[in-house]
Amino acid sequence: MIHKGYILGNAVAFTDIADLNYLPLRRQGEIAHKSPPSAEHSLGYVLNLTSFGFERLINKPAQQQPGANPRSYADRRRKIRNTPDSRFEIASLTKPFTAAAILKLQEQRKLRTSDRIDRYIGPLNPPKDFATIHHLALHQAGLSVRGTELPGYTREDFLQGVRTTPAESKPGDKYRYTNLGYSVLAAIIEMTSGTPYNDYVRNHILLPLGLREAYFRDETVPGLALGYQKAPDDPEPFTGAPLAWGSHGPGGMMISVPGLHMAFKGLRSGKVRSRESVEIMFHPWPEGGTAGT
Numbered sequence: 257m258i259h260k261g262y263i264l265g266n267a268v269a270f271t272d273i274a275d276l277n278y279l280p281l282r283r284q285g286e287i288a289h290k291s292p293p294s295a296e297h298s299l300g301y302v303l304n305l306t307s308f309g310f311e312r313l314i315n316k317p318a319q320q321q322p323g324a325n326p327r328s329y330a331d332r333r334r335k336i337r338n339t340p341d342s343r344f345e346i347a348s349l350t351k352p353f354t355a356a357a358i359l360k361l362q363e364q365r366k367l368r369t370s371d372r373i374d375r376y377i378g379p380l381n382p383p384k385d386f387a388t389i390h391h392l393a394l395h396q397a398g399l400s401v402r403g404t405e406l407p408g409y410t411r412e413d414f415l416q417g418v419r420t421t422p423a424e425s426k427p428g429d430k431y432r433y434t435n436l437g438y439s440v441l442a443a444i445i446e447m448t449s450g451t452p453y454n455d456y457v458r459n460h461i462l463l464p465l466g467l468r469e470a471y472f473r474d475e476t477v478p479g480l481a482l483g484y485q486k487a488p489d490d491p492e493p494f495t496g497a498p499l500a501w502g503s504h505g506p507g508g509m510m511i512s513v514p515g516l517h518m519a520f521k522g523l524r525s526g527k528v529r530s531r532e533s534v535e536i537m538f539h540p541w542p543e544g545g546t547a548g549t
Contacts, residue, residue: 442505
């Protein structure tokens, strides 16, 4: 099997944007960690969003949305409905922005995707010492056994956990979707750029794409659509955990639907990266194994 490069190997097939804010964040995570769709399916959901109903929120005001129901509320208790300006936590759709930042750093000659990651995060025991940035981006590094929980309150705590936890597989031998690899990429972004992950992604990816209204979880987010937990007839707002290091890189971005649509069109067009980086991002790299948390 193959998947389409750094960006579409991370695709999340949202079924209906009106339901997105109603899912508990942990449920969003479950969706994100299902087996990745085919390359064609990913292209449809991620790059041609308007073909799958996203155009309702992109082009129509809230009062014109068909089939209005309680799930279209940004804030159900206050009866505030979603609009094109509503911002959603996009969970694992943050990952393509992390991948784009890595490729931007390669263009700036601050790293190479062929670099072994121990060059940046410190010594690793075999077989993890052969893991590269490229393996991380493709979910093929095999850095930890499925289900392993690592400390994540600081970057160093997280990286120490990465260094000491047993490997699951040899780098490149197996595909398994994980958040861990993208948290390591976020750490590498900070180490090589000399700036916090959020700042680098905002200044070098989001702003050049025209996204001035994209945010991260620990920031004040205007127009944020609340997530909920418990049953639909008795919802309870889900505030989410602080953006600890286990969440930097793989998730935590807040953006509107039109903004997300514009972002992926921009990433594909080469607006913020060289054509070579675009090719890397969409190249059909080999895939093996199965997805999981």
